Amino acid sequence: MTLKKDITIYDIASKLELSSSTVSRALRNNPSISKKTIDKIQKAAKEMGYRPNKLAASLRGNKTKTIGVLISKIERPFLSSLISGIEVKAQESGYNVIIAQSHDSYEDEVNLAKTLYSNRVSGVICSLAMDTKDTSHFQQFIDKGIPLVFVDRVPRDFNTFLVMIDNFSAGYKATKHLIEQGCKRIAHFTGSQLRYIYSERKRGYIAALKDYNLPLDESLICYFDNLSYKEGEKITTELLSRENPPDGIFATNDTSAVAAIKAAKKMNVKIPEDLAIIGFNDDPIATIIEPQLSTGTHPAVKMGVISATKVLEYLKKPKNQDFMEITLLNTDIIVRESSKRK
Amino acid sequence: MTLKKDITIYDIASKLELSSSTVSRALRNNPSISKKTIDKIQKAAKEMGYRPNKLAASLRGNKTKTIGVLISKIERPFLSSLISGIEVKAQESGYNVIIAQSHDSYEDEVNLAKTLYSNRVSGVICSLAMDTKDTSHFQQFIDKGIPLVFVDRVPRDFNTFLVMIDNFSAGYKATKHLIEQGCKRIAHFTGSQLRYIYSERKRGYIAALKDYNLPLDESLICYFDNLSYKEGEKITTELLSRENPPDGIFATNDTSAVAAIKAAKKMNVKIPEDLAIIGFNDDPIATIIEPQLSTGTHPAVKMGVISATKVLEYLKKPKNQDFMEITLLNTDIIVRESSKRK
DNA sequence: TTGTAAGCGTTATCAA
DNA sequence: TTGATAACGCTTACAA
Numbered sequence A, B: 001m002t003l004k005k006d007i008t009i010y011d012i013a014s015k016l017e018l019s020s021s022t023v024s025r026a027l028r029n030n031p032s033i034s035k036k037t038i039d040k041i042q043k044a045a046k047e048m049g050y051r052p053n054k055l056a057a058s059l060r061g062n063k064t065k066t067i068g069v070l071i072s073k074i075e076r077p078f079l080s081s082l083i084s085g086i087e088v089k090a091q092e093s094g095y096n097v098i099i100a101q102s103h104d105s106y107e108d109e110v111n112l113a114k115t116l117y118s119n120r121v122s123g124v125i126c127s128l129a130m131d132t133k134d135t136s137h138f139q140q141f142i143d144k145g146i147p148l149v150f151v152d153r154v155p156r157d158f159n160t161f162l163v164m165i166d167n168f169s170a171g172y173k174a175t176k177h178l179i180e181q182g183c184k185r186i187a188h189f190t191g192s193q194l195r196y197i198y199s200e201r202k203r204g205y206i207a208a209l210k211d212y213n214l215p216l217d218e219s220l221i222c223y224f225d226n227l228s229y230k231e232g233e234k235i236t237t238e239l240l241s242r243e244n245p246p247d248g249i250f251a252t253n254d255t256s257a258v259a260a261i262k263a264a265k266k267m268n269v270k271i272p273e274d275l276a277i278i279g280f281n282d283d284p285i286a287t288i289i290e291p292q293l294s295t296g297t298h299p300a301v302k303m304g305v306i307s308a309t310k311v312l313e314y315l316k317k318p319k320n321q322d323f324m325e326i327t328l329l330n331t332d333i334i335v336r337e338s339s340k341r342k
Numbered sequence C: 001t002t003g004t005a006a007g008c009g010t011t012a013t014c015a016a
Numbered sequence D: 001t002t003g004a005t006a007a008c009g010c011t012t013a014c015a016a
Helices: A009-016 A020-027 A035-048 A054-061 A077-092 A106-118 A136-143 A167-180 A196-211 A229-241 A254-266 A300-316 B009-016 B020-027 B035-048 B054-061 B077-092 B106-118 B136-143 B167-180 B196-211 B229-240 B254-266 B300-316
Strands: A066-071 A096-101 A123-126 A148-151 A161-165 A186-190 A221-223 A248-251 A276-278 A325-329 B066-071 B096-101 B123-126 B148-151 B161-165 B186-190 B221-223 B248-251 B276-278 B325-329
Touching: A009 A020, A009 A035, A020 A035, A054 B054, A066 A077, A066 A106, A077 A096, A077 A300, A077 B096, A096 A106, A096 B077, A106 A123, A106 A136, A123 A136, A123 A300, A136 A148, A148 A300, A161 A167, A161 A196, A161 A300, A167 A186, A167 A196, A167 A248, A167 A276, A186 A196, A186 A229, A186 A254, A229 A248, A229 A254, A248 A254, A254 A276, A300 A325, B009 B020, B009 B035, B020 B035, B066 B077, B066 B106, B077 B096, B077 B300, B096 B106, B106 B123, B106 B136, B123 B136, B123 B300, B136 B148, B148 B300, B161 B167, B161 B196, B161 B300, B167 B186, B167 B196, B167 B248, B167 B276, B186 B196, B186 B229, B186 B254, B229 B248, B229 B254, B248 B254, B254 B276, B300 B325
Parallel strands: A066 A096, A066 A123, A123 A148, A148 A161, A161 A325, A186 A221, A186 A248, A248 A276, B066 B096, B066 B123, B123 B148, B148 B161, B161 B325, B186 B221, B186 B248, B248 B276
Antiparallel strands: A096 B096
16 A cells, blocks of 8 residues: 655645745735735645645644634534534635534533643633533633633533523513413423523513513423423323313423423313414424414524634734623524414 | 633642553553542532543544534424434433534535534434435545434435435335325426435335325325425415316325315315325324324434444444445324224 | 654744 | 744654
8 A cells, every 4th residue: 555645835845845834825815925926836845745734834823723613512403503504615715624513412512622622722702502411621722711602501600602592581482472372371391400591591481471461480490401392291191180281382392392282282282272383493493383483583503603703803903812702693583383373 | 700720630640649641540540450449539629620521532532422413404303303312322422413504505515414413423414405406425434434324314325334215115105005095197296306305205105006096196296395384375366276186185294284274174175084194204283283294203312313323333343334224214104083984 | 751953834933 | 024943832753
């Protein structure tokens, strides 16, 4: 097996009888090099099959042009779209994206943060694991001036960039919509209250009930462990078996909402007449289920692009990072069959 | 903004009055260093907050411990699961995963391959863009002894690792299943015939028809551009409007199959009685649609793990890479409501 | 068991 | 406009 050797700037330099620094500059179109030399060098580089060694450049410049993305699970539609947005934006600017999945484990998240650091990523974009309380493992990035963006599942108390939707308003809108459809007893599916996004949506839910003079029944607030389909089925079945079942459900994700639809149908509960349901995220399943699921939009790709943009902008002109910049995106309710009573 | 300086092995060395090489070795538990020294060094490293600079190590060792993944779009459930499998396996072995999306564009694929090369990835795992004909942009990896694995959408004529399911058999089984349900006129939704996976499934479909003495009606083979929901809707509607419509559909992906179900329902065609449908991939939507979609399994996570394993094994003991190693995974038919007539 | 020194491929500084 | 040289932080012969 004879491997082709890597061509370096030295190879080009010696072939053209120039110095390596001239070659280096020419390849980056440095204006101090004459047009003629630049052309000659770039031509030779192409012919010889030169490929810059980004490793060496990174080491030298102490910047990797790499964005580390730390999320729970790629398979979640919201997260894969988020990554897609990040990747597109990063690519545009010549940055690479490296992916790390915490699988919603705090320990993994801590270790992966270390790994990203060791890899000297230029910036980090993170959506927290479900049960992360302590976020001190992110301090290392701040200490080094590495831009850090939390997206969607953000911590409550960390001074950095946050990108998320207006979750309070989202919860409020979704609940208001159900109220407008005539719902009087609205259940709410929520996730870990450590996660701001869930507690805020819940707060929006509560505020809407209050504004419309509906009593708050704590027993209708269902705290999920992982917002899975299975959990959604189980809890819906339980809810609908009660003496005084709800007539509406605002689920904080589509997976549990779809499970609710299926469970309700199995129990012959009419949707939306007897039970109006709205989810959140607008996952692909929302339009597949019958009746189609009303939901709140969660602009994943856009959030990815914005997150990456924050990182890239910061890298261009770093500021004191002892601040918090929150980007709140608007969210809309998409009304589909599962909640449309009129 | 005062940034913490990076601690290097030199900092540790001078603090402990040792040499940098001793520190370097101790940090990697090199047996030639005394237990006592190792402990002392590792303790100091921890206290001082040392983080290895992988960049420097990579440059020195000319290996990055990074696997480049080149795929069309992360959002596809099959691909995000594939990546997940790759990431988990890579993580285990201390490798990073960098993601590049071609968005099914041949030009992007060529450029991204270059970028991955410039980043000196240790290995590459790729699922081709829909319309990639020429695969010479991958030769650079072979020339350098960088392990290259094609997964799922593989080229026809490239000597390297291939990981895929037995697509011929998959197509055969799916078709056979429909025949066994009594279908006589089975339509087939297929993708670009440049992609082996689609042409092989089609070959399986044709072989099954032949084995069961059903005539092959070329007009029932539908060539899709992108296998999207929209395309599926349109083509199904057209098919069912014919004088002599099909009584079964074998769709090469679930998206188009689900679209077919929806379109058929809209036209009051009974599923599975009048039209039995089977898809492929077992995407999440398959169990959400009603009737639930029969489909062929596509073990994405497993394929990811295997692909990563091939890369890692090769890196452990490189061989002559002028060979082809095909890993064919088995696939099963999951019979659900959309095709179960008895 | 530990130390010295060279080198990985760039880029930046200074000098010519 | 170009060249010589040092440096980025690590690993690894080779020497002690």
